[in-house]
Amino acid sequence: MIFSDLRHGNPQEDFNMGKLNFFLIPLGQDHPIEEKLRWARLLYEEIGKELGNDLIFKGLLEDYKKRIDNTWIAMKESGVVKECTLCATVDGGSCCGAGIENKFDCIELLINLFLNIDFPDSPFDPTGCFFLGERGCLLKARHVICVNFMCKRLYSQITEEKIKMVQRAMEKETEAAFILEEYIKHWLARHLSKE
Ligand code: SF4
Ligand code: SF4
Numbered sequence: 001m002i003f004s005d006l007r008h009g010n011p012q013e014d015f016n017m018g019k020l021n022f023f024l025i026p027l028g029q030d031h032p033i034e035e036k037l038r039w040a041r042l043l044y045e046e047i048g049k050e051l052g053n054d055l056i057f058k059g060l061l062e063d064y065k066k067r068i069d070n071t072w073i074a075m076k077e078s079g080v081v082k083e084c085t086l087c088a089t090v091d092g093g094s095c096c097g098a099g100i101e102n103k104f105d106c107i108e109l110l111i112n113l114f115l116n117i118d119f120p121d122s123p124f125d126p127t128g129c130f131f132l133g134e135r136g137c138l139l140k141a142r143h144v145i146c147v148n149f150m151c152k153r154l155y156s157q158i159t160e161e162k163i164k165m166v167q168r169a170m171e172k173e174t175e176a177a178f179i180l181e182e183y184i185k186h187w188l189a190r191h192l193s194k195e
Pocket of ligand 2: 096143
């Protein structure tokens with residue numbers, strides 16, 4: 001089997017070969033979402049327990065969870081959540097368009113599995129992002145472009161002071177996500193075969 005066949009084939013076959021190879025993991029955005037979802041699930045099954053017991057990983061994951069919560073607190077306190085809810089439910093607006101799911105890589109999806117997120121089998125709204133559910137985003141670990149996005153409506157309805165408070169929380173969340181993702185990649189590189 002040639003290398004490209006392995007990358008785009010069924011990863012379960014690779015696992016059944018008894019060796020999970022670091023270089024076969026589809027890191028980065030440039031892979032179909034189905035492939036990234038498959039790999040995230042398989043990585044979670046294969047190394048979830050061992051990585052989950054790693055003390056540094058545990059600490060980074062806890063820190064990330066707190067920062068995600070803090071962003072949501074800041075968004076609620078500032079009125080961002082209220083404005084977005086009005087936009088989505090009354091005005092038919094949305095910024096979660098189809099294709100944004102392609103920005104994720106399989107490590108970000110893997111983190112969502114550690115946060116007990118269950119991925120949908122198909123999109124709730126075919127014109128929307130694959131991860132958009134009936135009541136909003138289904139993910140806990142969102143992509144940096146989702147976390148940081150502020151539209152004109154928000155800038156016009158929320159005071160500058162509150163926008164800055166939300167942006168500070170967003171920045172801390174995305175920093176924590178970056179550190180965690182990098183740690184996971186290094187952990188995988190140290191623990192998986194590279195031959
Ligand atoms: S960010 Fe803007 S476009 Fe998106 S839901 Fe909120 S108000 Fe609507
Ligand atoms: S916030 Fe969630 S549903 Fe919206 S674009 Fe991002 S991942 Fe998709």
